[in-house]
Amino acid sequence: MARPSDLQAPRGTRDFYPEDLRLRSWLFAHFREVSRRFGFEEVDAPVVEHAELFTRKAGEEIVEQLYHWEMHDRHLALRPEMTPSIARMVMARAGALRLPLRWFTVTQNWRYERMTRGRKREHFQWNMDVWGEPGVGAEAELLAAIFALLERVGLGGGQVRIQLNSRALLEETLRAGVLRERPEAFEPLCVIVDKLAKIGADAVVEQLRDPAGAVRLSADEARDVVGLLGVTGLDDAAAAAPPGSHAVAELRRLFELLAAYGVADRVDFDASVVRGLAYYTGVVFEAYDADRKLRAVCGGGRYDRLLETLGGPRIPAVGFGFGDVVIAELLADHGLLPALARGLDDVVCALGEAQRPAAIALAQRLRASGRSVELVLGDTRPKRVLADADKAGAARVWLLGPDEAARGVVRVRELATGAERDEALS
Template sequence: MGRKDGHLQPPRGTRDFYPEDLRIRSWLFEHFREVARRFAFEEVDAPVVEHADLFIRKAGEEIVDQLYHFELHDRHLALRPELTPSLSRMVIARAGALRFPLRWFAIGQNWRYERMTRGRKREHYQWNVEILGEPSVAAEAELIAAIFALFDRLGLPNDAIRMRVNSRALLEETLRGGVLRERPEVFEPLCVVIDKLDKIGADAVVAQLSDAGGDIRLSEADAREVVAGLATTDLEDAAKRAPEGSQGLADLRRLFELLEAYGVRDRVAFDASVVRGLAYYTGIVFEAFDAAGELRAVCGGGRYDRLVEQLGGPALPAAGFGFGDVVIQELLADRGLLPELSRGLDAVVYAFSEDERPAAIRAVTRLREQGRAADLVLGSPRLKRVLQDADRGGAREVWAIGPDEAARGVARVRDLA
C-alpha cells in the first residue's frame, strides 16, 4: 500500500475494534466493573479532551512531551494521557459537597505519543481506581487487593504476576538525609530520571543525574550511590539507611501487615527501584509485572497526596492506580486465557421466501420482546448457509418459516445448542 493510501489505515499506534475485538474488550471491561462493584467503587467519567495545563508539570516527565495537544479558538487543549488529573479536577469542582473518602473508578481512553513496543501503543483504555480523602495505607492495601482480585477473576495463577512496592516518602527521607541534603527541591525530577533505570540502564541514569547542565547535577559519586541504593530488595536493608522515625518505613511495614490480612502478602515484594515516572507521587508506589519479565508493567499506581492541592483544590490525601487494556491482553493471550466469544445470539429467524417475511418479522419481534437476541435473516440465502452462519454466530436456535408454517402461525425450530 502506498503512502497516499495511508489514510485508509488507523494512525500508527492506534486500533480499530472489529466485532470480535470489541467482544474481548467488553469482556475485559466487564471484569473491571465487577471487581470495582465488589470493592464498592462508583463509576465516573470525564472528557477525553482537557485543558493542556492540567497535564503540564515542570519535573521533566516524559508524559508532557508525549501529549497530543493543539490550539483551538485561543485554547490550549490536549487529549488526556492519563485519568488521575481529570478525576482530581472533578473532585475540586465539587469539593464542598462531597463526602470523603471517595471510592471512584473510570474506564477511559488515554493518548500518548510514545515509542511503541510490545504492549505499548499510542492509545489505550485504562481502568483507573482511586480512593480520595483517606490518609492511611489502608487505601493502598485495598487498591492492591482489588488488583489481585482482578487477576484471579481472569484466571491468572498466583505465580504469573509479581507486584513490586516501594515508598517515595522513604526514598525522599533517605536522600534528603544524604546526597540531597543541600538540594531537596530536585527530588521530583530525580525520581523521573531513576524511573528510567530498567529502560536505559544504570550508567545512563548516572549520566543524567550528574549532568552538569541538567536540573539535578549530582556528583558522579553521589549519582552512583543513589543508583546502588535502588538495587535493594529487602525492606530491612532499606531500613538501615532510613532516618530514625521514618514515616515512609512505617507505612511500608503497615502495608505488608494489611496485605497479609488480605491473603496476598506472598505476591508482593519490596523493591527500592520502583518510583513511578509521574512526579506527583508522594508515598507508597507499586507496579505489577508478568513474572517472566517479558512485558512492560501490567499496572501501577500509588499515593499522590499533593496533586489535588497543586491543581488548585484543597489539601486532600489520595491514592490510586491505572490498569491498561493492552498488556493484560498480551499476557492472557500468551497463557491461552483469552476466551473465544461468539455473537451471543439466542435465535436466527429465516423466511424461505419473501412471502413468509411478514410471518418471520412477527416471530422475531416476539423473541426480541422477550429479551432474546434474535437475528432476522435478510436476503434469500439457502437454508444450509443460514445454519452455518447461525452456528458460527453461536446461535442456540434457528426458526425456519415456510409456507405451511406461515399459514399455521408456527415455525420449525432447530436446536443448535
C-alpha cells in the same frame, strides 16, 4: 495487503473488528466487575482536555509525548492518562463529596511515542483511585483489586508479581541528607531515578549531576542515591532510613494488611521502583510478569499533593493504571485468551414475503423477552439460514413458511440437537 497509508489506521492505533471487540469487552467486563466488587463507582471525562492540565515541569516523558494542538486560541490535548481529569472532577465537587471516594474508569488514552511490543499510541486503561484516605489501607485495597483481576483472567498463580516502594521513604532519607537544602529537587530526582533499570547506574549518576539539570548533585551524592535504590529488603531499607521513620512504619503496616488479603507473598519491596510520574508522593508500585519478558502490566501509587498542585484543597489520593495491551500480550503468551461466541440466541426467518409480518411479530416478541434475535432480511434459502445460524452460535432457528402460517404455527429447530417442533404463533 498493503494499502495506501491514508486507508490504514494510524500507527499505534487499532481497529476493533467484532472478534477483537468481544475480547476487549471481555477484559473490560472483568475490570468493571472487580471494581464493582470492591465498591468503586465508574466515572468518565472528556478525551480532549486543556493541555495545561497535563503539562508539568518535572520533565516527564508523558508530558513530552502529549498529543496536543492549538485551536481557536485554546491549547488542547488528548489525555495521556486519567489521573489529572479525575483530579479535576474531584476538585470541582470537593466540598460536596463524602470521603473517602472510590472511583474507577475504563478509558482510551493517547501518547505519542515509538511503538514496541506492549506499547501503542492509543490504548485503553483501567484506573482505580481512592481519594481522601491517607492510610495504607487504601493501597492494600487497590493491590488486592489488581490481584483479583489477575485471578479472574487466569493469572492468579504467581505469573504476575508486584514490586513496591515508597517515595516517602526515599524522600525522608534524602531530606535528612543530600537534599536537606533543596527539597524541591525531589520530584525531578524521582523522574531520573526511575530510569535506573533502563539506562543503568552510570547514566543515572550522570543525569543527577548534570549542572544544567534540576537536581545537580555531586558525584558522591549521586552515587549515594543510586546506592539507596539497590535495597531490596524492607529491613535493609529500615536500616538506611532515619530513626523512627514514618514511611518504614507505613510499609510494614501495608505488608500486614496485604497478608490479611492473602497476597503479601506476591508483593516485593524494591527500592528501585519510583515511577516516572512526578506527582507520586508515597507508596509506588508496578506489576510485572514473573518472567519479566514484557513491560509493566500496571503501575500506580500515592499522590497526596496533586489536588493542591492544581489549586484545590489537599486531599490525599492513591490509584493505579492498568493497560489493555500488555495484559493481552501476557494472556496470549499463556494461551489464556478466551474463545468468545457472538451470543446470538435466535434466528427468525420468513419463507416467502407473505409470512414476513408474522416473522417480524415473532422476532419482536422474542426480543421483548430479552433474547438476541437476528431477523433474516432477504429471501434466503433455509439451507443458508441454518448454516449461518450455526456459524453464529445461535441456539435455535424459527422458520415461518406458508405451511406453518396456514396452521398458525412456527417451526422451531434446536441447532444443537436438530430437534424440531411446531409452536403456536400467538
